[in-house]
Amino acid sequence: MIQGLSGKRIVVGVGGGIAAFKAVEVVRHLQRAQAEVRVVMTPSATRFVGPTTLSGLTGRAAVTDLWDPRYPGEVHVELSAWAQGCIVAPATQNTLARLKIGMADDALLATLACMACPTVLAPAMHERMWNGPANQRNVAQLREDGYTFAGPVTGPLASGHTGMGRMQEPEEIVAILGTLLDDAPSGLHQDLTGRRVLISAGPTQEDLDPVRYITNRSSGRMGFALARAARDRGAEVVVVAGATEVSPPAGVRVVKVRSARDMQAAIDDALDGLDALVMTAAVADYRPAERAEHKLKKQTDEAPITIELVKNPDILAELGRRRATTRPFLVGFAMETRDIVKYARRKLREKRVDLIVANEASVAFGGDDNEATLVTPEGDTTLPRMSKLALAHRIWDHVSSAL
Ligand code: CTP
Secondary structure, eight states, rough: OOOOOOOOOEEEEOOSSSSGGGHHHHHHHHTTTTOOEEEEEEHHHHHHHHHHHHHHSSSOBBOOOOTTTTTOHHHHHHHHHHEEEEEEEEEEHHHHHHHHHHHOOOOHHHHHHHHHHHHEEEOOOOHHHHHHHHHHHHEEEEEHHHHHOOOOOEETTTTOOOOEEEOOOHHHHHHHHHHHOOOOOTTTOOOOOEEEEEEESSBBBBEEEEEEEEEOOOHHHHHHHHHHHHHHHHHEEEEEEESSSSSSOSEEEEEEEOOOOOOOOHHHHHHHTTOOEEEBBBBSEEESSOOOOOOOOOOOOOOOOOOOOOOOOOHHHHHTSSSSGSSSSSEEEEEESSSSHHHHHHHHHHHSEEEEEEEEEEHHHSSSSOEEEEETTTTTEEOEEEEEHHHHHHHHHHHHHOO
16 A cells, blocks of 8 residues: 555645546545545546546545635635645646746636645646746746656657656556655644754855856755755754755745855854754865965966865864754765765764765765665664655654754
């Protein structure tokens, strides 16, 4: 049986595409996992699958119209308050576009506009629609807004072609929501309420001259996933961010910094009353000994040039040296390319921190997933590959029980 769904209240949203008939299977898999299900459909979805079928399966009238006299009051508000998880299957290009800009012009979109629980979007459309620039922009924004995507996958499409855009298998979609709900007790319990946490994210940039700098690869995604998860669990969240590729979640305080020393100063400023500090930032270990006032010019000869680097402060290690009672709970990340746990264990000891999240560079970089081992003085926990948001919740589970 799919885990994480037993006894949970799930809203299934159905968009208007050929794959809408598979919403029936989504509902069935949810019910097999012992979830309670209610359905909301766009008007065009009702052309592809009968609301009567979905009402019959769920024992509750499928909501298709905000003006239906059977639903006095605000059915979209009531449905979203009832839901502990949500799946939109199929999510058409039109549904994704409207969701991205916050439209609420039918029962499904109005419900999604109020939804505060983990939501899985399962797109289905022709490959050219999926790859279109507008759709890709919308998908990128929706991911940043915290939606989880299930698929699409490559396979036969309604048009008869084979390509990317086929809806993920219903069982898989349901399993993905199960993992999210298993990993995200948030929304249900607010175990970080009253806690102040700081997350550093992204790379630092160490200037060589006004146009050049030394940096590390880091998108900021893991840090922002931690910020979102902490926010959803009730914490007051401060993010100290270098130059990240993605935007921070809403509802958190963001302090932008450039160099390692700027980052250290910003963290020091926020230390008062801080319960936990999670350093996901890729802090440059070294910086150029000097920052030239003017742009350095290329030499006319072929001789190599040398840049002198000096060591940056180790922000985490300096905090680790403080007495445990005068510092926040400290979490470091160890990004390695080999001997991951061995190096992580050494960092745990040498930096005197409470938890090291050890991950491998090739998995962690850039994408939405990560695979990590939590290394603590008490022992290691190796986690399977999961979304960065799910991993963030595992990290907060650990921090929350230690606080
Ligand atoms: N870190 C830090 N200050 C630094 C360097 C790293 O606070 N100057 C933090 C990182 O944010 C991360 C942890 O320390 O949480 C481990 O960083 P990493 O670069 O992997 O460790 P280093 O000590 O720099 O070791 P190495 O580069 O040799 O692997």
